[in-house]
Amino acid sequence: xxxxxxxxxxxxxxxxxxxxxxxxxxxxxxxxxxxxxxxxxxxxxxxxxxxxxxxxxxxxxxxxxxxxxxxxxxxxxxxxxxxxxxxxxxxxxxxxxxxxxxxxxxxxxxxxxxxxxxxxxxxxxxxxxx
Numbered sequence: 462x463x464x465x466x467x468x469x470x471x472x473x474x475x476x477x478x479x480x481x482x483x484x485x486x487x488x489x490x491x492x493x494x495x496x497x498x499x500x501x502x503x504x505x506x507x508x509x510x511x512x513x514x515x516x517x518x519x520x521x522x523x524x525x526x527x528x529x530x531x532x533x534x535x536x537x538x539x540x541x542x543x544x545x546x547x548x549x550x551x552x553x554x555x556x557x558x559x560x561x562x563x564x565x566x567x568x569x570x571x572x573x574x575x576x577x578x579x580x581x582x583x584x585x586x587x588x589x590x591x
Contacts, residue, residue, distance in 0.1 A: 462481055462482070462483075462504070462505055462506075462507060462555070462557070463481065463482065463503070463504055464479040464480065464481045464486075464503055464504075464505055464586070465479060465480045465502045465503075466478070466479050466503070467479060467480055467485075475489050475490045475491075476488070476489055476490070476583070477489075477490050478532070479586070481530060482556075483528055483529050483530035483539075483556065484529050484530040485530070485531060486530045486531070486532060487532050487537060487583065487584070488505075488507075488583065488584035488585060488586040489583050489584070489585050489586065490586050490588075491585050491586055491587045491588070492586070492587070492588040503586075504588065504589055504590070505587055505588050505589070506558075506586075506587045506589060507555075507558060507560050507584050507585070507586065507587075508560075508584070508585040508586075508587060509562050509579075509584055509585070510583075510585065511562065511563075511581045511582055511583075512562075512564065512565055513551075513562055513563070513564050513565070513579060513581070514564070514565045514566045515564055515565070515566040515567060515568050515569070517566075518579060518580045518581065519551070519562070519564060519577065519578070519579045519580075520577070520578055521569050521571075521572060521575045521576065521577060521578075522575075522576040522577070522578050524576070525576050526540045526576050526578075527540070527556070528540055528541045528542070528554070528555045528556035530555075535580060536581060536582050536583075537580070537581045537582070537583070537584060538578065538579070538580055539553070539555065539560065539578070539579045539581065540576065540577070540578050540579075541554050541555040541556070541559075541560070541576075541577055541579075542554045542556075542574065542575070542576060542577065543572050543573065543574065543575045543576075543577050544559060546564075546572065549563060549564050549565070550562070550563055550564065551564050551568070551577075553577050553579065560579075562581075
């Protein structure tokens with residue numbers, strides 16, 4: 462996913478706020494530095510270390526919503542389309558990039574093609590060069 466870092470959440474720390482095609486997010490930068498004046502944008506792979514419980518931090522939405530990313534008082538909210546579930550690991554399509562997350566509990570039975578909402582604590586951002 463292509464992002465633009467807009468702010469360091471903690472001065473000198475690894476947590477950053479960023480803009481993306483999905484919206485504004487917050488993540489933990491896993492690169493060497495975010496101070497690249499000649500490269501204001503980065504391609505990153507998203508990773509979430511949270512284990513989400515079905516019906517709590519991860520759930521099927523009744524209404525169709527487009528993929529999105531936002532930050533609020535409860536943390537990070539990600540919305541995407543269900544892609545696959547294998548051994549309690551769900552992959553969510555975010556409209557291009559995808560995110561794979563470990564889950565707990567029983568997933569809903571009618572999950573194919575569902576819109577999924579996830580509430581997570583932090584995204585890890587791993588930069589790479591195309």
